[in-house]
Amino acid sequence: MWLIVKALISAAVIVAVAELSSRLPRLGALLLTLPIISILAFIMAWNKDHDMIAISKLARETLVLVPLGLPFFVPLAMSSKTGLSFWPSFGLGVVLATLTIGAWFRFGPQVSP
Template sequence: MEAIIKVFAAALIIAFTSWLSGKKPELAGFIIALPMVSILALLFSYLEHRSADTSITLAKSVMVGVPVSYLFFMPFFFAEKFGWGFWVPYITGLGLLGIGYLLHSYIMNLIG
């Protein structure tokens, strides 16, 4: 039952913002940028594991991961300038996200 609630909460946020993006893409982007998923994940993680240490490590990982994840969006800023369309910045962003993961792992190892 717990898993179903988690899946439903995440799916509801994703479905709502996907629908909203057709009507008000700026508002949908703002909602996605809010840390709702992080807030829910931290809460569910703590309730499931009852470990403050695990939850604190998760929160630190999110804090490091958010700016690193912006690497995915960087190619979209250059898409119009270079006439890339959608797929080139999307695939390039995924590649940069892979590099971001390595950076994230390195930083997390530094801060413990």
């Protein structure tokens, strides 16, 4: 039951951002930038295991990986200047984020499980 509740909460956030962003892009972006999913994930992880060490590790990894994922947005934000449509911009963003995050996993410090 708890798994279904978590899925519904996550879906509601995604739908809210998608709906809001078409009418009020700035408000949609604000909602998107709030770490709502992270907050929910931390709460759900705490409720499940009460393991502060695991939550601390998750927070440290998230702190590093969030900036590394930001290149995803660059082609989408620059699409009006580059002339790229949605899918090429989206694909290029995925490639850029994959490169930065992949480089971190390959060359960054190794984390023990």
